[in-house]
């Protein structure tokens with residue numbers, strides 16, 4: 616009589632990159648929840664580093680000062696897609712990392728190689744420890760952080776649509792109007808795409824999904840299908 620040996624499915628690693636407002640966070644959380652995977656918001660880590668620096672008097676436009684402080688904060692991410700968390704030195708950073716002050720400073724901080732080296736190492740160790748697999752979203756996940764990811768998705772959308780999505784979110788919190796939001800978003804795109812270390816870039820083997828004309832549900836369904844196809848193929 617032969618016994619059937621049940622083996623756990625291999626952990627699947629999904630990288631989702633793209634500029635602001637393309638739907639990375641919403642899509643990644645929903646895909647991870649649907650497939651029982653962990654979830655990591657790498658933008659939240661760069662934001663937490665930036666918030667810590669602003670709170671601790673580091674001159675964020677001075678790369679040498681940022682580099683010298685990059686090793687100091689302890690940043691911890693909770694990876695449950697239903698309730699992701701982020702702390703810096705034990706303090707809850709969830710709210711403070713979404714302020715306009717942090718948003719305006721994050722590209723300068725994230726361009727500093729010492730910051731990227733520290734956070735990239737943290738991201739890789741979180742991905743290694745995700746035994747059921749993980750969806751990791753950011754700017755350089757497919758190109759630099761996890762170049763061997765099982766699936767790489769690059770989300771895009773027109774600047775108008777992205778600004779409208781962001782503006783809709785900000786309403787009631789900050790009185791940024793659509794054109795101000797659009798300009799800030801494009802400035803951040805330019806800074807993130809033109810920095811020397813690990814710029815925002817589509818990986819050669821990433822699947823591009825233009826979300827301009829798609830609902831969030833359609834994007835989620837599309838990415839879930841892409842993951843399932845990869846799982847079936849292995």
Ligand SMILES: Nc1ncnc2c1ncn2[C@@H]1O[C@H](COP(=O)(O)OP(=O)(O)O)[C@@H](O)[C@H]1O
Nearest residue numbers: 635636637638639640641780784826829830831
């Ligand atoms: N395809 C879509 N259609 C309409 N709204 C969307 C779509 N994708 C995301 N959104 C909304 O746009 C806003 C920004 O999405 P988010 O996932 O935070 O983008 P990103 O992480 O790429 O910056 C959220 O309010 C989200 O609900």
Ligand SMILES: Nc1ccn([C@@H]2O[C@H](COP(=O)(O)OP(=O)(O)O)[C@@H](O)[C@H]2O)c(=O)n1
Nearest residue numbers: 635636657658659661721722725753754755
């Ligand atoms: N993998 C990543 C993720 C974010 N970032 C930086 O962190 C910033 C904030 O990322 P985010 O994902 O929270 O931004 P939004 O798309 O939510 O606006 C980006 O503008 C980048 O400067 C990065 O450099 N690399």
